[in-house]
Amino acid sequence: MSTVAFRAGFVAVSGRPNAGKSTLVNAMVGQRIAIVSRRPQATRRALRGIVNGADFQIVLVDSPGLHGRNTRALNRALNSGAKQAAVEADAILFVIEAGRWQEDDERALALIRETGRPAVLALNKIDRVHPREALLPMIAEAQERHDFSAIIPVSALRGDNAEKFAAALAPLLPESPRLFPADQVTDQRMAERAAEIVREALMERLGQELPYAAYVTVERVEEKGERLHLDAVIWVARTSQKGIVVGAGGRMVKAIGSAARKALEAEHERPVMLALQVRERTGWNDDPRLLSMLGLG
Ligand SMILES: Nc1nc2c(ncn2[C@@H]2O[C@H](COP(=O)(O)OP(=O)(O)OP(=O)(O)O)[C@@H](O)[C@H]2O)c(=O)[nH]1
Ligand SMILES: [Mg+2]
Numbered sequence: 207m208s209t210v211a212f213r214a215g216f217v218a219v220s221g222r223p224n225a226g227k228s229t230l231v232n233a234m235v236g237q238r239i240a241i242v243s244r245r246p247q248a249t250r251r252a253l254r255g256i257v258n259g260a261d262f263q264i265v266l267v268d269s270p271g272l273h274g275r276n277t278r279a280l281n282r283a284l285n286s287g288a289k290q291a292a293v294e295a296d297a298i299l300f301v302i303e304a305g306r307w308q309e310d311d312e313r314a315l316a317l318i319r320e321t322g323r324p325a326v327l328a329l330n331k332i333d334r335v336h337p338r339e340a341l342l343p344m345i346a347e348a349q350e351r352h353d354f355s356a357i358i359p360v361s362a363l364r365g366d367n368a369e370k371f372a373a374a375l376a377p378l379l380p381e382s383p384r385l386f387p388a389d390q391v392t393d394q395r396m397a398e399r400a401a402e403i404v405r406e407a408l409m410e411r412l413g414q415e416l417p418y419a420a421y422v423t424v425e426r427v428e429e430k431g432e433r434l435h436l437d438a439v440i441w442v443a444r445t446s447q448k449g450i451v452v453g454a455g456g457r458m459v460k461a462i463g464s465a466a467r468k469a470l471e472a473e474h475e476r477p478v479m480l481a482l483q484v485r486e487r488t489g490w491n492d493d494p495r496l497l498s499m500l501g502l503g
Pocket of ligand 2: 227228229240241242248249268269270271
């Protein structure tokens with residue numbers, strides 16, 4: 207009988223905004239732990255999703271998308287967070303959209319080269335590639351660009367091929383005992399996850415109007431019998447934005463709160479009371495000190 211060494215380590219999930227990194231992390235973990243949005247920059251801070259196998263534990267670090275526009279302190283913070291995750295990782299899972307190679311992909315790949323870490327390429331969103339044969343030149347092109355350990359076509363949205371990633375990534379990790387308990391799928395605490403759910407509901411409705419202008423905090427979590435009581439605050443950077451989030455007659459904030467409450471109830475399988483407020487913190491997204499306080503520095 208041969209004994210297989212247990213391997214465990216960190217895999218940075220890198221790529222430009224909107225490539226589908228968080229969707230792929232959710233598919234690999236088999237549970238929704240990261241928020242997903244049509245709008246870029248859904249992910250703001252590194253979040254860990256854990257894939258447990260018989261002889262491996264892969265800790266995926268879902269980081270913000272890397273992009274070229276570095277104007278605001280928030281964008282700079284997102285970029286540096288993504289870079290740090292890549293530098294600290296044992297291996298990298300590079301996510302791109304099949305057939306849509308862009309400048310930001312090139313930048314992300316340059317960073318991966320700099321780290322010198324082994325990388326697996328996810329050629330994502332293949333549900334949009336027709337006919338199937340069109341994938342072959344895309345795979346060949348990717349092979350030209352970099353010496354990837356593996357290239358795996360996937361539709362993260364459909365959740366197919368998710369096990370193939372674990373099989374390709376596990377051998378790239380060091381021999382090590384588990385880093386987290388075997389039944390743990392994320393390192394995110396409940397209040398943080400709840401704040402992310404509120405932000406997802408906000409982005410769904412106002413992502414176009416307020417792409418970078420809001421953040422969410424959960425100020426209180428309390429269990430009262432069956433019920434979960436949560437107080438959350440949506441922080442905006444300007445008075446005019448407050449009006450947008452509140453909406454006419456408070457309708458917008460009500461719609462956001464009701465969508466978030468439903469998502470929270472589905473996740474926790476119990477009734478949720480969500481008290482949602484909108485407050486202003488002028489210029490928060492340009493303030494490096496505040497960003498670092500929020501864990502975005
Ligand atoms: N058609 C299709 N859409 C996908 C697929 N994977 C992700 N998407 C969509 O692409 C959008 C972005 O997905 P995310 O997972 O939020 O992307 P991300 O790379 O995490 O983005 P940031 O966090 O902003 O960097 C969402 O609308 C997803 O539903 C896929 O395989 N096929
Ligand atoms: Mg994301």
